[in-house]
Amino acid sequence: MDSLAAVTQVGLLLAFTAAVIAAVEVALFVFIYRYQSRFYWPLVLGMALPLAYGAAKVFGKGAVAAPDDLSVVADPTFWESLSLTWGGGTFLGVLGAGLFFKTTIKGRYGVPAMMIAPAMLFVSLLVVFPFFFELRLAFANLNLYSIGRWIQGEPLGFVGIDNFINVFTSSPLQTATFWELFLRTILWTFINISFHVAFGLGLALLLNRPIRGRAIYRTLLIVPWAIPQVVAVLAWRGEFHPQFGMVNQVLNMFGVSSVNWWSDPVPIFISCCIVNIWLGIPFMMIVFLGGLQSIPKTLYEAAEIDGASIIKQFLEVTVPMLKPVVIPSVTLGTIWTFNNINVIYLMTGQDGGNESADILVSALYKSAFTYSRYSYSAAFALVIFGILMGLTMMWMRVSGGTSRGVAK
Amino acid sequence: MKKNWWVHGILWVACFMSVLPVLRVIAVSIRPGDRLFTTEFELIPKVTTWSNYTEVFTQTGFFSWLGNSLLITIMTAMIGVILSATAAYGISRYKFPTRSALLVLLMGTQMIPVVVLLLPLYFILRRLNLIDTYSGVIVAYSVTTLPFCIWLLKGYFDTVPRSLEEAAQVDGLTVVGSFWRVVLPLSTPSLAIAGLFSITQAWNEYIVARVILQSSEKYTWPLGLFELQGDFSSRWGLFAAASVSVSIPVMIVFLYSSKWLLTGLTVGSVKG
Numbered sequence: 085m086d087s088l089a090a091v092t093q094v095g096l097l098l099a100f101t102a103a104v105i106a107a108v109e110v111a112l113f114v115f116i117y118r119y120q121s122r123f124y125w126p127l128v129l130g131m132a133l134p135l136a137y138g139a140a141k142v143f144g145k146g147a148v149a150a151p152d153d154l155s156v157v158a159d160p161t162f163w164e165s166l167s168l169t170w171g172g173g174t175f176l177g178v179l180g181a182g183l184f185f186k187t188t189i190k191g192r193y194g195v196p197a198m199m200i201a202p203a204m205l206f207v208s209l210l211v212v213f214p215f216f217f218e219l220r221l222a223f224a225n226l227n228l229y230s231i232g233r234w235i236q237g238e239p240l241g242f243v244g245i246d247n248f249i250n251v252f253t254s255s256p257l258q259t260a261t262f263w264e265l266f267l268r269t270i271l272w273t274f275i276n277i278s279f280h281v282a283f284g285l286g287l288a289l290l291l292n293r294p295i296r297g298r299a300i301y302r303t304l305l306i307v308p309w310a311i312p313q314v315v316a317v318l319a320w321r322g323e324f325h326p327q328f329g330m331v332n333q334v335l336n337m338f339g340v341s342s343v344n345w346w347s348d349p350v351p352i353f354i355s356c357c358i359v360n361i362w363l364g365i366p367f368m369m370i371v372f373l374g375g376l377q378s379i380p381k382t383l384y385e386a387a388e389i390d391g392a393s394i395i396k397q398f399l400e401v402t403v404p405m406l407k408p409v410v411i412p413s414v415t416l417g418t419i420w421t422f423n424n425i426n427v428i429y430l431m432t433g434q435d436g437g438n439e440s441a442d443i444l445v446s447a448l449y450k451s452a453f454t455y456s457r458y459s460y461s462a463a464f465a466l467v468i469f470g471i472l473m474g475l476t477m478m479w480m481r482v483s484g485g486t487s488r489g490v491a492k
Numbered sequence: 493m494k495k496n497w498w499v500h501g502i503l504w505v506a507c508f509m510s511v512l513p514v515l516r517v518i519a520v521s522i523r524p525g526d527r528l529f530t531t532e533f534e535l536i537p538k539v540t541t542w543s544n545y546t547e548v549f550t551q552t553g554f555f556s557w558l559g560n561s562l563l564i565t566i567m568t569a570m571i572g573v574i575l576s577a578t579a580a581y582g583i584s585r586y587k588f589p590t591r592s593a594l595l596v597l598l599m600g601t602q603m604i605p606v607v608v609l610l611l612p613l614y615f616i617l618r619r620l621n622l623i624d625t626y627s628g629v630i631v632a633y634s635v636t637t638l639p640f641c642i643w644l645l646k647g648y649f650d651t652v653p654r655s656l657e658e659a660a661q662v663d664g665l666t667v668v669g670s671f672w673r674v675v676l677p678l679s680t681p682s683l684a685i686a687g688l689f690s691i692t693q694a695w696n697e698y699i700v701a702r703v704i705l706q707s708s709e710k711y712t713w714p715l716g717l718f719e720l721q722g723d724f725s726s727r728w729g730l731f732a733a734a735s736v737s738v739s740i741p742v743m744i745v746f747l748y749s750s751k752w753l754l755t756g757l758t759v760g761s762v763k764g
Contacts, residue, residue: 200578311739
């Protein structure tokens with residue numbers, strides 16, 4: 085396993101990072117070959133030198149050891165990795181340039197294949213392959229105890245659909261069941277999206293009026309979107325501190341007794357919702373504002389001449405005209421909120437933390453990386469993936485239906 | 493004018509709510525250590541000091557976190573833009589057998605959160621010896637940025653009229669030449685959006701970095717910030733100072749570019 089694994093490792097690493105550099109270099113080489121041909125060979129030579137250095141480093145004696153134990157972490161030096169990737173990139177770049185001149189003249193698919201191949205190599209290594217690997221893991225029995233043996237070369241084994249049954253019968257965390265998490269995710273998504281849309285639409289309607297200082301209001305209102313999410317969530321977490329946080333201090337000023345936001349089940353969920361609502365309103369507001377501004381004024385004038393009230397104008401002109409903007413942004417918002425792990429994870433604290441605010445994705449993260457149930461988490465991830473696909477398909481049908489309706 | 497008072501009132505309240513936490517963080521960051529744990533609410537501190545800032549800059553790994561983040565962000569954005577520009581052009585301009593399958597794959601990828609794929613990705617990166625390296629993080633970030641950028645740029649290239657390249661090719665440019673000299677210069681705004689998207693993604697990411705980066709000298713700033721905030725009791729002031737220092741440049745860039753970013757998002761979403 086040792087030498088073979090080391091070679092495959094190096095090969096994959098090389099192909100991986102070299103693909104990136106190759107993409108740049110194909111363009112560069114082709115350009116130089118075409119317009120500045122006297123620089124071509126010196127350049128190829130100069131760029132191939134690192135490849136020789138990297139190869140000597142890698143295939144030389146005792147250069148790379150296979151990681152036979154989880155605690156071993158590879159630490160290639162900066163120059164080693166640079167020379168490796170740069171050299172590999174050169175090689176692929178030259179190859180690509182050569183291929184280019186061969187195929188542009190003869191082959192039909194040469195050009196698109198060359199253009200798409202590097203990105204597709206990346207996507208397949210990063211998305212397609214992991215997906216199938218996850219599928220394999222979900223039918224195996226890999227956990228904290230068996231991983232050592234797996235790394236030393238023992239095959240993964242096959243346990244049937246046990247992991248999938250376990251997802252629905254035993255808790256991904258310590259106590260919270262799958263159905264609890266599922267319902268909470270739906271509640272979480274529903275609460276957040278309705279507040280985002282309601283406040284976003286309200287503020288957009290106000291900002292759409294000809295008022296003084298509109299630019300200033302707009303700038304101040306998108307602050308929650310502009311501030312890095314991690315900063316915002318961690319700052320809010322501080323404000324919800326039961327003793328020193330602003331929220332309880334303000335509540336005390338109004339004579340309400342302090343709420344234990346950090347540990348009580350319902351308050352911690354509410355605090356997560358408040359934070360995420362605060363974060364998400366600006367996006368909806370800006371999208372709706374864009375939609376409102378694209379509605380022609382003449383429609384309102386016509387409605388006014390016909391004697392329609394403000395409410396009637398809103399229902400008959402604004403709402404239908406806004407529909408093409410609302411549907412994609414709500415779809416996008418729903419998927420984002422469903423997948424929002426940052427807010428929950430950072431608000432409930434690291435490593436396990438409080439389970440009463442966890443949604444599906446944050447529970448998945450914790451079950452994989454805090455509790456180290458690998459095969460179980462793989463099955464759990466596939467279940468979540470299925471739910472997401474269902475959600476997406478449902479939305480596509482809804483939005484497809486409405487856009488056909490509008491087109492008619 | 494009189495009619496608009498209530499509008500201004502509501503907007504004032506909304507603006508106040510939206511900047512309040514930010515003001516609070518700024519206030520905490522300039523508050524001296526012995527006044528951190530006041531149990532009464534004060535927005536404007538009575539005594540101010542810069543000691544939190546000097547301590548963050550000198551006693552913690554703040555600049556190394558920033559440097560790490562910067563390296564990872566720039567690499568991610570470069571990979572995202574370069575790879576996706578060529579791929580998007582190929583997909584946009586050529587008909588080939590697996591094209592529609594490719595498009596579905598790219599769209600499906602956007603729906604999957606990274607968390608779902610994080611576990612197998614972790615094992616793969618471990619196999620490739622990329623755990624606890626910058627390259628590992630960059631590679632993992634490309635999972636989200638690449639498909640989105642390809643989709644975004646493909647949508648834009650579709651709108652660039654084909655006749656422009658045909659004209660250029662009649663005048664003697666090669667296919668690559670016309671891509672490089674005609675299409676790319678025309679698409680600068682969408683390239684900028686793709687770059688900006690990759691930058692914001694990589695710069696603000698927390699969860700993936702948490703899994704892949706293990707030694708504290710390789711931490712990106714969100715990880716470092718979490719460390720500071722983790723033990724609330726002692727380093728709240730430091731956390732606030734670090735937050736302010738990190739957020740101000742980001743916010744300036746964001747507010748300046750928000751219009752662009754938004755066009756990109758809506759283009760992506762309408763198409764997606």
